[in-house]
Amino acid sequence: xxxxxxxxxxxxxxxxxxxxxxxxxxxxxxxxxxxxxxxxxxxxxxxxxxxxxxxxxxxxxxxxxxxxxxxxxxxxxxxxxxxxxxxxxxxxxxxxxxxxxxxxxxxxxxxxxxxxxxxxxxxxxxxxxxxxxxxxxxxxxxxxxxxxxxxxxxxxxxxxxxxxxxxxxxxxxxxxxxxxxxxxxxxxxxxxxxxxxxxxxxxxxxxxxxxxxxxxxxxxxxxxxxxxxxxxxxxxxxxxxxxxxxxxxxxxxxxxxxxxxxxxxxxxxxxxxxxxxxxxxxxxxxxxxxxxxxxxxxxxxxxxxxxxxxxxxxxxxxxxxxxxxxxxxxxxxxxxxxxxxxxxxxxxxxxxxxxxxxxxxxxxxxxxxxxxxxxxxxxxxxxxxxxxxxxxxxxxx
Amino acid sequence: xxxxxxxxxxxxxxxxxxxxxxxxxxxxxxxxxxxxxxxxxxxxxxxxxxxxxxxxxxxxxxxxxxxxxxxxxxxxxxxxxxxxxxxxxxxxxxxxxxxxxxxxxxxxxxxxxxxxxxxxxxxxxxxxxxxxxxxxxxxxxxxxxxxxxxxxxxxxxxxxxxxxxxxxxxxxxxx
Numbered sequence: 397x398x399x400x401x402x403x404x405x406x407x408x409x410x411x412x413x414x415x416x417x418x419x420x421x422x423x424x425x426x427x428x429x430x431x432x433x434x435x436x437x438x439x440x441x442x443x444x445x446x447x448x449x450x451x452x453x454x455x456x457x458x459x460x461x462x463x464x465x466x467x468x469x470x471x472x473x474x475x476x477x478x479x480x481x482x483x484x485x486x487x488x489x490x491x492x493x494x495x496x497x498x499x500x501x502x503x504x505x506x507x508x509x510x511x512x513x514x515x516x517x518x519x520x521x522x523x524x525x526x527x528x529x530x531x532x533x534x535x536x537x538x539x540x541x542x543x544x545x546x547x548x549x550x551x552x553x554x555x556x557x558x559x560x561x562x563x564x565x566x567x568x569x570x571x572x573x574x575x576x577x578x579x580x581x582x583x584x585x586x587x588x589x590x591x592x593x594x595x596x597x598x599x600x601x602x603x604x605x606x607x608x609x610x611x612x613x614x615x616x617x618x619x620x621x622x623x624x625x626x627x628x629x630x631x632x633x634x635x636x637x638x639x640x641x642x643x644x645x646x647x648x649x650x651x652x653x654x655x656x657x658x659x660x661x662x663x664x665x666x667x668x669x670x671x672x673x674x675x676x677x678x679x680x681x682x683x684x685x686x687x688x689x690x691x692x693x694x695x696x697x698x699x700x701x702x703x704x705x706x707x708x709x710x711x712x713x714x715x716x717x718x719x720x721x722x723x724x725x726x727x728x729x730x731x732x733x734x735x736x737x738x739x740x741x742x743x744x745x746x747x748x749x750x751x752x753x754x755x756x757x758x759x760x761x762x763x764x765x766x767x768x769x770x771x772x773x774x775x776x777x778x779x780x781x782x783x784x785x786x787x788x789x790x791x792x793x
Numbered sequence: 794x795x796x797x798x799x800x801x802x803x804x805x806x807x808x809x810x811x812x813x814x815x816x817x818x819x820x821x822x823x824x825x826x827x828x829x830x831x832x833x834x835x836x837x838x839x840x841x842x843x844x845x846x847x848x849x850x851x852x853x854x855x856x857x858x859x860x861x862x863x864x865x866x867x868x869x870x871x872x873x874x875x876x877x878x879x880x881x882x883x884x885x886x887x888x889x890x891x892x893x894x895x896x897x898x899x900x901x902x903x904x905x906x907x908x909x910x911x912x913x914x915x916x917x918x919x920x921x922x923x924x925x926x927x928x929x930x931x932x933x934x935x936x937x938x939x940x941x942x943x944x945x946x947x948x949x950x951x952x953x954x955x956x957x958x959x960x961x962x963x964x965x966x967x968x
Contacts, residue, residue, distance in 0.1 A: 545879065553963070643956075644883060648876055650955030651869035653962050655905055663861035664954045665852040667810045667840065678809065678930070685927060689859050691913050 404451045411444055415453070419463065419471045423479065428454065428461040478531035480539070483569035486532070489525035490573075490582045496521065497589050508602060515608045518589070519615050525582060526619050529574065533626050533634070536566055540638050552649035559642040567635055574627040576620075583623050590616035710750040719754055724788040728755060728762075731787075733773050745775040761790045797822050803830065807842070812932040812947040813849040823849055847946035848932075863914045864933065867924065868951040870909070874899035886944045886952070893940045897921070 408415065414436040421432045437443050448454040454461040463471070472478050496518040503511065543550070543558060550558070576583045593613035600606045654661050668689075718735060725731045732751040736743045755762060763786040770781040799822040806813060813820045823830050827844050834840045840851045875882040878899075885891075897918060900909055909915050914924045925942065928934045934942045 640881060640883070644876065644881070646959045647883075647952055647955045648872060650957070650959030650962070651865075651872055653958055654865055654955065655869050655873070655908060658862055658866055658908070661862075661865075661958060663858060663865045664950055665858075666861045666864075667808070667851040667853050668855050681927070681930065682809075684923075685860065688914065691859070 399451055404453075407447060407451055407453075411440070414440055414444070415471065416475065418454075418461075419468070419475070419477075422463055422468070423477065427457065428463075430459050430461070433461060472531075476534070478535045480532045480535045480566055481528055483532075483566065483573055486525065486528050486570075486573060487582075489521060489528070490580075490585065492521050493518065493525065493582065493589070494585055497585070497592070501592065504596075504600075508605060511605055512608050515605075515612050519612055522586065522616065522619055526622055529570070529623065529626050532566070532570060533629050536562065537629065537634055540634060540641070544637065544641055552645040552652065555645040556642055556649065559638045559645065563635070563638055563642070567630055567638065571627065571630055571635075574623055574630065576624075583620070583627070586616055586620060586623070590620060708744075708747060710747070712754070715751055716754060716757065719787070720789075724786065726765075726784075726786050727771065728785040728787045729771065729773055729782045742776045745777045748773070748775050748780075755785065755787070759790045761788050762786070763788070797826075799823075807834070807849070807851045808838075810851070810931055812945065814932055814945050814947070815847045820849060845946075845949075847949070850947070850950070860927075863912060863924070864928070865951050865954060866908070866912060867915065867928075868948065869955065870903055870905060870915075871896070871899060872952075872955075873905070874903055877904075883952075886948050890937060890941050890943050893922070893925070893942075896925075 417436060418428050418432065422428050433445050433448070437445055448461070449456060452464055453467050455464050462468075496514055500511065500514050500518065503514070540559075540562070543555060572578060573581055574583045575581045576587055578584060590613060593609045593616060597606055597610040597613050600609060715735070719725065719731070722731060729752075732748060732754075733743060736747050736751065754760075764783055765786055766784050770783050773780045773782055799819045803813065803819045803823050806819065813823060815821075824844065827842075831842045831844075834842045834851060838851075838853070840853050843850055843852060872882045872886075875885055900915065900921060903909055914920055914927075925934065925936075929936045929942065931947075932945055933947045934944050936942045
């Protein structure tokens with residue numbers, strides 16, 4: 397179905413938030429679960445599932461979905477949420493750019509339109525390559541700064557691990573790609589193409605082709621500047637920052653090991669201060685230092701041992717037996733208070749109320765002899781005014 | 794054999810447990826005659842002389858383990874708190890001037906406050922002042938005034954210790 401471009405734009409505008417949610421879902425899981433779409437529809441109170449497919453925003457894969465690459469790239473771009481590409485993925489441009497350049501060089505006598513098209517494709521491929529490099533630098537720098545700030549409270553060992561991984565798999569290979577002095581790097585290839593384009597923009601007889609080479613030349617000049625800038629970011633900013641994170645994390649993780657149990661570790665040896673003559677000017681301080689050797693510091697546990705408490709459990713049967721033995725009881729609350737006080741000098745409210753539940757037993761009769769003169773009971777937490785209740789056995793015994 | 798004018802100071806300072814620093818003429822003299830002094834301290838006292846490009850110090854078989862442990866704890870707490878404070882602690886140790894009040898704040902608000910209270914040399918403000926004076930006597934820090942100090946390159950002994958400890962622990966875990 398051919399859809400109106402405006403409708404697609406309007407749809408994106410209208411459902412921007414749910415689309416971002418779906419984007420984040422795919423970013424996390426690699427695909428969008430069908431349940432996620434349902435949840436989004438429910439939230440919106442509108443079934444957008446079909447429209448997402450009709451407008452070709454999502455592609456169905458079995459029962460799940462994924463964004464079509466054009467929309468995924470668009471969202472990546474507007475959210476500035478680029479996933480760093482592995483340098484081996486970026487390496488593909490080495491082949492495509494190299495192949496186009498080879499054909500341009502060999503096919504200078506081919507049809508005019510094909511030469512122009514090849515040069516135009518070369519510009520387009522180079523632009524894609526530069527954007528990938530730039531996106532990678534932005535993302536790696538952002539991730540490295542996040543790691544430095546450690547907002548996610550990552551363990552120091554995990555930090556060392558991450559920093560090492562990024563250096564090995566992203567930064568060093570990226571550096572190789574951007575190194576103009578390496579013969580097989582993409583940067584050196586672009587440098588070579590720029591020289592070639594510079595020559596051809598002056599020598600080729602056809603004006604249209606000349607203009608196209610001129611365009612390529614100036615485009616590559618700015619591209620090479622940009623790549624140099626990216627290379628500088630990698631070597632001057634990113635690599636030292638990430639190296640520092642790795643070094644600092646190693647040192648901190650060592651210190652944290654020490655702080656866990658300082659007596660479990662042998663510290664670096666230092667000289668034991670020699671005995672000094674009493675007239676030495678450092679005598680007092682050195683003596684102090686000497687005696688401090690023999691002070692035995694207590695072992696410290698950072699995590700306090702759990703407080704062992706003996707929880708009170710309401711044993712209803714036991715208290716019912718106690719109550720039955722005392723029946724008839726003239727003042728139930730006083731009995732309850734006295735019983736608890738006998739067990740423990742403090743009477744918490746919780747225990748007091750637990751005993752009150754005995755009043756609801758079927759085999760007891762309750763009488764309220766004097767409703768207008770309540771008595772006071774003081775529990776650990778507060779004072780209560782409770783009525784006087786007379787309790788006796790139910791029936792004739 | 795003729796001894797240089799710095800000989801007495803070199804021997805006395807090192808035997809006092811001090812670090813000799815690159816900035817001192819004694820260090821340059823020692824560095825020049827490193828082989829002699831390594832032999833001298835071994836033969837005379839059975840002490841090992843450690844010389845790096847930035848500092849020199851003596852170690853003995855019988856060591857002041859408690860003091861060394863406390864110095865390590867002091868560095869561990871400082872580095873941990875500086876990192877929590879968002880600072881690059883290696884840069885700070887290398888180039889910054891520390892105010893006693895700022896150090897006090899680190900210790901007062903430390904997550905390891907129980908450990909600090911249990912440590913006789915670090916437990917309170919007065920103990921910490923004495924401890925910092927001891928670091929000054931040993932040339933691990935250099936006091937710029939009563940309230941300010943900088944770390945000397947001797948701090949690297951304790952940083953290297955932490956690095957080695959972390960690596961050992963990681964290797965143990967991998968095994």
